[in-house]
Amino acid sequence: MSILVTGGAGYIASHTLVNLLEKGESAVVIDNYDNSSPEALRRVKQLTGKEIKAYEGDACDEELLVRIMHENAVESVIHFAGHKAVGESVQKPLKYYRNNLDSTISLLSAMKRCGVTQLIFSSSATVYYPEDEVPFREDMRLGCINPYGWTKFMNEQIIRDAAKADPDLSCVLLRYFNPVGAHPSGMIGEDPSGIPNNLMPYICQTAVGLRDHLTIFGNDYNTHDGTGVRDYLHVCDLAEGHACAVRYARSHKGVEAINLGTGVGYSVLDMVNAFQKVNNIPVKYVIGPRRPGDLDASYADPSKAERLLGWKATRTLEDMCRDGWNWQSKNPKGYR
Ligand code: UFG
Numbered sequence: 096m097s098i099l100v101t102g103g104a105g106y107i108a109s110h111t112l113v114n115l116l117e118k119g120e121s122a123v124v125i126d127n128y129d130n131s132s133p134e135a136l137r138r139v140k141q142l143t144g145k146e147i148k149a150y151e152g153d154a155c156d157e158e159l160l161v162r163i164m165h166e167n168a169v170e171s172v173i174h175f176a177g178h179k180a181v182g183e184s185v186q187k188p189l190k191y192y193r194n195n196l197d198s199t200i201s202l203l204s205a206m207k208r209c210g211v212t213q214l215i216f217s218s219s220a221t222v223y224y225p226e227d228e229v230p231f232r233e234d235m236r237l238g239c240i241n242p243y244g245w246t247k248f249m250n251e252q253i254i255r256d257a258a259k260a261d262p263d264l265s266c267v268l269l270r271y272f273n274p275v276g277a278h279p280s281g282m283i284g285e286d287p288s289g290i291p292n293n294l295m296p297y298i299c300q301t302a303v304g305l306r307d308h309l310t311i312f313g314n315d316y317n318t319h320d321g322t323g324v325r326d327y328l329h330v331c332d333l334a335e336g337h338a339c340a341v342r343y344a345r346s347h348k349g350v351e352a353i354n355l356g357t358g359v360g361y362s363v364l365d366m367v368n369a370f371q372k373v374n375n376i377p378v379k380y381v382i383g384p385r386r387p388g389d390l391d392a393s394y395a396d397p398s399k400a401e402r403l404l405g406w407k408a409t410r411t412l413e414d415m416c417r418d419g420w421n422w423q424s425k426n427p428k429g430y431r
Contacts, residue, residue, distance in 0.1 A: 097121040099169045101154040102176030104131035106285045110334040116143040123167045124149040132430040138282045154198035160205035171213030184243035195246035213344040214266045219247045230396040233352045258350045265344040272326035272356030276415035277422035284422030286429030299423035313385035322363035326356040326394035329410035339404035356395025357408040370416040
C-alpha cells in the first residue's frame, strides 16, 4: 500500500516524504512542477536511499489520479498541491478558485472511484476569523480576507460535505501556522520563485546577498516590540505532524481539523535577532509601512494535536534559524 502525495516536490511535501520514507512507508507523487522542482524529489531519494515513483501531471486530472491510485495500491492521500501566494490570489482570484478547488474535487472523486478513504489536507491558520483573540482553537469561527484563504476554507467545507455523504471517509484538515527552516542536511528546503513573500526566506536571501535588505512591515502593532507576531514551526516538526495524521486516519473515521503550531509567538524582530545571533551573520533591515491584511498576532492552541495525534513540536527557534540558513547558504539559488 502506498501514500499518494499531491504536490510532492514542494517545500512541506518534500520534508514529509523524507519523514514517511524513513518510517518505512511507501509513497507516490503527482506534481506538475509549476512552483517546484523535480530536483527536490531527487534529493529526497538521495537522503533516504528510497525510491519514489513520481508522475508529472495536474492534480485536477481525475483520470490520471484514478490511474495512479490503481497502479500503486494507494491507501491514503496527502493533498498539498495548490497555488499559495496570498498577493497573487488577490490579483487572480479565478486562477486560485479554479485550481485549488478543482484539484480537491477531482481528488475526492478519484478516491471514491478507487475506494481510497483516507485524506490529509494541507489547510492553513489563515482560515481563522482574523479579529478573534489568539490563541486560535479549532472550534473558533472561521473567515478569510483573501482568495487564497477562502480556497482553504472552501476546501475544508468540501471535504466535510464529502465525509458527511460517505461515512467511510477519514479526513484530517491540518491547519498550519508558519512553517520555516529546512532539513538539517541542507539538501532540501524552501525555494520560492521570484521575490519571497514570506519572512524567513526573505531573511535568508538577504543574508546570502540576493536581496539588499529586509523591509519589516510595520512596527506599530499591538505586540511586545510593535512588529507582527507569528507561530513559527520547524518544517521537520510539521512533516512529523503529517505522519501522525496518516496514522490517525488509519484508525478513525470522520473529519477533524487540527492546528499544527508550537503555541508560542515570536515577532519579526525576534526572528531577525535570533537569525543573526545563531548564524553570526548580519541581516540589514528597514522599517516600512504595514502590509495590508496582516494581523498583530497569530498563534495556535496546539493542544488538540497533542491529544489526538500525540504530536508536539520539539524544535526550537534556534533550530529553525540554523537549519534555514544551512539550506540557503548551501543552495544560494535554491534547486536551480
Ligand atoms: N514580514 C515582514 N517582511 C517581509 C515578510 C513578512 O515584516 O518581507 C512580516 C509580516 O508582516 C508578518 C510576519 O513577517 O508579521 C510573517 O509574514 P509571512 O508572510 O511570513 O507569514 P504570514 O503569517 O503573513 O502568512 C503565512 C503564510 C500564509 C498563510 C498564513 C496563515 O504565508 O500562506 O501564514 O496564517 F495563509
